[in-house]
Amino acid sequence: MSVEDKKVLELQQRIEKIAVGGGEKAIEKQKAMGKLTARERIIALLDPDSFHEYDLFVEHDGRDFGMQDKSLPGDGVIIGTGSICGSPIAIFAQDFTVAGGSLGFMHARKITKIMDYALNMRIPLIGINDSGGARIQEGVNALAGYGEIFFRNTLSSGVIPQISVILGPCAGGAVYSPALTDFVFVVENISKMFITGPEVIKTVLGEEISMEELGGARVHSEQTGNAHFFATSEEECFGQIRKLISMIPPANNIPAPKAAPADPQPQYDITSIVPADPTVPYDVRDVIKALVDGSDFLEVMELFAANIVVGFGRIDGETVGFIANQPMVLAGVLDCDSSDKAARFIRFCDAFGIPIVTLEDLPGYLPGIDQEHAGVIRHGAKMLYAYSEATVPSITVILRKAYGGGYIAMGSRHLRADFVFAWPNAEIAVMGPEGAANIIFRKEIMGAEDPAKMREQKIQEYKEKFANPYVAASRGYIDSVIAPSDTRKFIQHALHVAAHKSRHQPAKKHGNPPF
Amino acid sequence: MSEEKKYETLETAYGTFQTTYNKMYRERKPWVPANPKNIVCHIPGTIVKVMVKEGDQVKPGDLLILFKAMKMNNNVVAQKAGTIKKICVKAGENVKNHTVLIEME
Known part of the structure; x- marks a missing residue:
């Protein structure tokens, strides 16, 4: 075995170790919730073999509360580029199996790195959110991370399409990144978005509500208007994203992908x-x-x-x-x-x-x-x-x-x-014929022997004139x-x-x- | 495409139309005018202390209730003169938003 081969083998071992994310137990838990892992999601969403990962070896820099002794694979987020229907895209996916996908400083820096790539390369950004929220051991550094993300969301708005996919919890400040993006995708029983969760609401107000009723996929699709696409499974959701990407421009200075022209189907007459x-x-x-x-x-x-x-x-x-x-x-x-x-x-x-x-x-x-x-x-x-x-x-x-x-x-x-x-x-009119006739012909109607009949006649007159x-x-x-x-x-x-x-x-x- | 469907009606300034209602419209709450005699909280929180009792005469600015909400102690004061008719809450109680705290007359 040459030195190069040895080094390549070592590289492969390093990659394999990190690529499993939070380990078997955490992955089992993720599956029990009906969710794919972050890596499986990226593979399912993108064109086959198109995903290229960056920052795999990034480590967190938390130094307090025992964090200095912990290693978090990839710091709980996967970033990279790939393609959908042949068009290049940038993507990040939070990994819930690693420290609950919590957002620390380096986790956020990976996300902002791929956001900067997307903006500079003029390609769409897709963010898969599945996170318990801020990594509280890192204090204000976690909050700083969110702020940096929100700023870039705003900077990129109107330049590249930004897509947020909520495939797990997305709570507290974290919700504002999706809210700033162009399209938010949610999946029934998996997506949960809220500013204050059911526990806080129960403690402060004594009101009990489930996560699904408070900020589930259906609530955000039907009531709040925070979500743009509703799906009943992750697979369906990925299909919707691929379809959308195939129809919208990759950036504001590039036209949308063109398709072969076709006639409408004849059953729509x-x-x-x-x-x-x-x-x-x-x-x-x-x-x-x-x-x-x-x-x-x-x-x-x-x-x-x-x-x-x-x-x-x-x-x-x-x-x-x-x-x-x-x-x-x-x-x-x-x-x-x-x-x-x-x-x-x-x-x-x-x-x-x-x-x-x-x-x-x-x-x-x-x-x-x-x-x-x-x-x-x-x-x-x-x-x-x-x-x-x-x-x-x-x-x-x-x-x-x-x-x-x-x-x-x-x-x-x-x-x-x-x-x-x-x-x-x-029919184009400034107001309904009834109301209009009552105002315009008030004198005639009131002065008539049979006001009801006159009103009807004037309504017809108005309709004929303007309808x-x-x-x-x-x-x-x-x-x-x-x-x-x-x-x-x-x-x-x-x-x-x-x-x-x-x-x-x-x-x-x-x-x-x-x- | 077009099967027989039963529709609801919607009244607008331009006449009555057949249509269907959405969830938000169906569940909208009717408007209730505010009763100026009720003192209502506008934030959920906890009653720390009730400073008056039923039958008390109060004048504008009198402290009625100490009310803790979002980690702040708020003074609930009388806006106008009157008599305390009924105190609807007691110290230590958690109250929801829009709860009537005191009825005046």
Whole structure:
């Protein structure tokens, strides 16, 4: 055996020793919780044999509370680069089998190192979170580590896509790294996110709640809006991540991967999805599927604020972001949550150069004391801001209703949509015909012999005047009134025409959106 | 794609629409106006000491309760003059957010 061979053998032994992580017992525990190990996760997520690891030999530098005598393999986190569907990505995965995946100074430095790589190389960053929290033996050094991560999350925001995968606990300050990233993936019964856990809540407040009920995958997908993708298994979750990576750009100055163009599937017939009666609901996702290549639509935040639908599809092989009112849920109204959801999605698309298509069919904003007190003014304003700020190609199609403030908010011409189309049955009005007639024709109605009959007559009059797209078209607010069957054709052409669109915001440090 | 479904209705300023409710909408709490006669806590915590008794006359600024929350002792003081009608908590008690501490008249 040559000296080189000896050294290589020693290297292999060193690697093997560290690569097992926290050892058999800890791995058994991890498996008993239904979880894969950090290394298994990386291998399952990335293209085969694509993972290259860095900082395997990093050791922690804790010197207090007996930590100086302990060796923590890899300091509880694996970092490296690899590829997904052939595209390079950077990844870190916290290893719960090593000291509970706790975050110490060197653990954080490994994470920030791979974050710096990702930003400098302009490749997406994926972070797999599975950690008990700060390594308390390291005191403020652990907190410093979190701060360094949050800072880099913010620095990278809008430059490279950042994806957080919650595959275990993610508690206390640790939650703010995922919260700062673009997409958060959660898995039922595995993901747990909260600022203060059930134990603290029980001690301080005497209220008992399980981890799952407090901050489980479903809670964050349906109620808080912290999570963007919900899965029932880690495998399903990895499939969702691969799909997303295949559709979004690797950085803000590089276009999204192109796919071969395909026609929508014939079972989605755009002419038969939307009922003529504006009060009858339908699933707007069927309209999206009737428009996108292969009827393949990747919905984002499917379970949160389902009254608006957002997600990615392709048209002629190019990725497009869709924002659509969903008449099937809460009649498709705008409210605090749906405005938040749409605004954040629009800003992602704009930051990464993805054109947006808006499908509009809504009866304005949700009325209610709870909405007003929850700040629907502030939240609703986010959407106006996001549309107005967006400089990517923006195409709006009014499918049916566009009433009041909703008409303005949903990517209207006035907020600088490039193309606005409407179907012939579209109704655009400043308010509902009943309310409008009562105000405009108050004198006539009150002075009439039969006020009820007169009111009905005036409502009809108002409807005939405004319940169509031609008034807006006569002002040029709508570019073309189009047959539903021509919608894909018009969007294709508009995207083609707007491919090299150039519109710039006035020079500024940054705006001040109503966060 | 379109099976027969039973829908709920939603009233808006623009008329009534058939649709479905989501969880957040279904579970929303009705608004209850605040009762100006109740003294309510706005943070969960522990009652350290009750400084008044029922029937006491108080004037604005009088100390009513010493209330510990988030490791801080807070003074709960009377905002306006009145009589203590009922004291709803006692020293040592843990109280949840929005608990009525004292009823005044």
